[in-house]
Structures are given as C-alpha cells and as structure tokens.
Amino acid sequence: MSKLSVSHLLGIKYLTPSDIELIFETASHFKEVINRPIKKVPSLRDVTIANLFFENSTRTKLSFELAQKRLSADVINFSASNSSVKKGESLIDTVNNILSMKVDMVVMRHPNPGASMFLSKHVNASIVNAGDGAHEHPTQALLDCFSIQERLGDVSGKKVLIVGDVLHSRVALSNIFALKKLGAEVKVCGPLTLMPKHIETLGVTVETKLKKALAWADVANVLRVQFERMRKSYFPSNREYAMQYGISKEVLRDIDKEILIMHPGPINRGVEISSDVADSENAIILDQVENGVAVRMATLYLLASKL
C-alpha cells in the first residue's frame, strides 16, 4: 500500500486504517526532514495550493502554510474577513474563481459542517478539510494519533479519554473516528449539556465523573471550551467548569498514574486545563504542534501524488 484510497481529505470517516498508517509512515519521514538544517524539499514544487479560511485560525493555518512551503509548493492565502465573501459571493463562485487561476489543491476551513464535502463534489481540485463547523478536523485527529503513537509506541489498545466540550468539537469527532479505526478504546467525559445525543453509537462510552475517567485513561485529550459557538449557557460559570472538569495538578495527583495530556489548542488556561498541567512534562501540547507540520506535509504529499 503506497497510495491513499481517497483523492480528498474530507474527514477521517472516509479513510481506511491503512490510509492512516500510510500517512503516519510518510509523516515520520517528513518529521526527520523538518529537523534537518535545511528543512525544505522540492517534492511539490509544481503544485499550487490555496488556503481558504472562512473562519479564524492560527495554528492550523500556519501549520498548513509551513507544510506547503517546506514541500516547495506555491501558496496563496485567503481569509473571508477581507474578501468578496463580504460582498455576498457564494462559496462555489469564490472557489471556482480561485481555481481559474490554476490552483491544484484547496485547503479549506469553513464554519458550516459539510462545506468541504460539498465543494469536493462541485469543483475540480483536491480538497483538504481544515475544519468544517462542528463536523470534522481530520488533520488534527491524525496529528493527535500520530503523537500518541510516537509517545506510547502504538495507538491500538490504548485508553484515550476525550474531556470537555464534545458537543461543539470537530476535533472530538475526528479523533473518535481515528482512534476507533486504529483500535483504541475511547471514553468521553464532560458535562451532559456539552455531550451530543447518541454519542454512544460511535462506539464510545460516556463518563460524567472526571476522576473516574482519568483513572481509566492512558491519554487525556483535553478539548477547548468553545465559547464562540455557545449561543446559550451550558454551565453555570467558568469557575464551576474548572472545578468539575478542569485538569489540574491536584486532580492528577489524586489519580497517581502517568497520563499523557494533550490539547488541540488554543488553551483556555485555568478553564479546561490549569497552567501547571499544560506546562508539565506529561503534556505533549507543543509536540502535537510540531507533529502537525509533519502530518500535514504527509497528507499534502500523498494527495498531490493523485492529482
């Protein structure tokens, strides 16, 4: 197997376990590349990639852009806040106009779930989903699983806990798909107001007591509380959330077990995770960011070979 089964990366749902393993294997080679004195390779030098961000992003956008530049692709950037989208242009029109400038791949973040799937059916370019609403964020899940594999040797058989705002989280959904495909056990933990209905049908178990869930886990992936997506109140106060579901040194001390702490960023320090945990040895938050570039390089490389 040296080829992906898909020609777009729309979500983890559409990947096979061997696709994920191929991406990981390629990513480990790229991780070596980005740690060289000269970090650039010419692989994608005849490929043009447009980054379309209809929603704010720092890490993902920079990470994608860096991955593209490390592969020598030509990159154009677009963000909705200062574009003709403000003048009422539709998504297909915007993208087709960009594609007329001879662009081969599109990396898109969009606030609406399914936007990248929709686009893949209507335009002639390889689409990479960089987050679509509360649906999927495939590259984040890939880099999370890659980081777990790097630290723990294997994802299969590991017990992974996803804590926090599961309801609004595309990271949670993509992670659940990826972890299940790679054979991990997954538990989700958070207030029931932030738990999607019928989440058990994805093959995960729900736990509302944080300490009990942490005692079970090998890895805790802590989600950000997405205040910007909350149109009503899901919990009484930040302070109460932090007391019930915040990961702090005290909680971890009571567990008396080494747990790998992950967070997709950006961190709300003092809400879902305390500073002393976020900066501790067991937190691999910055390793995740480094692996993000390698995983995105691998994804773009493998998709570009199908152009």
Place this chain on the structure above:
Amino acid sequence: MSNRLLLDTIEVNIILNRLACQLCETHKDFSNSVLIGVQPRGAVLAKRLLSILANEHKLTEISNGFLDITFFRDDFRRTEKVLSASENLMDVSVEGKNIVLIDDVLYTGRSIRAALTAIDSYGRPSEIQLLTLIDRRFSRHLPIQPDYLGRQVDAIADEKVLVHWKEEHGEDAVYILNQSDE
C-alpha cells in the same frame, strides 16, 4: 521474460574488493571522507564496502550515512506509483568533507541528481564523487558519470538490470532482465 547472468558471486566479490582498494587509493585513511549510500539499494552496497574496508584494510572508523532521496526526485506525479521513502540515516556532517555517493546501478542519472540536491541540505561538501556497481552507459539523461565503476553494460531500454545481494536475496549476482519477450 528471460534472465541473463551478468556477474556471478565470485565476480561481484572481486569487483567489490577492487572498488574498496580504489577508494583506499584516493581517500587514504578516510579521515576527511564520508561514504554515503543512496537508499534503498545503494545502502546495501555501501554497507558491503564498509565491511570490506574494515576487515581487509583495518579501516573501522569511516564516517558513513544512508541518504533517502525520495522527496528530492523530479518524477513525482509522473510515475504510476507514489514514491515512498526509506529511512534516512545522516548523522554525519558533510561540511568540507570528501563525499563518495554509492549506488548500485547508474542509469538515467536522475537519482544521483536528486542525491546531489539532497546532500545540499546537510552542508557544503568539499568534493562529491560517485561509485556505482553497474553503469548502464548510453542511457544517461544528465551529464553524470561515475568515478569508481564496477562494470559497464550496454543494456537497452527494454532491459532491466537486477542486482541481487546475499543479505536480501541469498546470493550476490547481477542479472539482465529482458522485459520485451514476455
């Protein structure tokens, strides 16, 4: 498909020993030299030469590396299959060194061009030489020639040169494979 034996085990080993001697002649004690095998198949040849240099010539501390050139190739998206990488083991400094690139078969020269570009990522060597076991002359696309050479062959485009190694295939031998009379 027919296999024609080009070199048998004895001939391959005579050639390897000769190449090792030629390397010694130029590089003396190898104090400023680095042998770099091009992954995957050049690495086997490089390991073989290193073991001959260690056993027969008592040169046990030669710097060496194994270079993966996948991401530097110029045929990405032009071949049917996706290029997949091998392990890259370059724990050596190439800055100011005399490099010997080692590969099994020199054909179009494109792999070596990719290797030359890849080496740039690690520094500026003082000199780069090329060692190949087989040189398929008259089939070069680029102005690249070996400095140390096992055997020259005039294989035509339909033919393929197959190098077998004891470590991987159970025997040391070089075959010419004719793909046209299938």
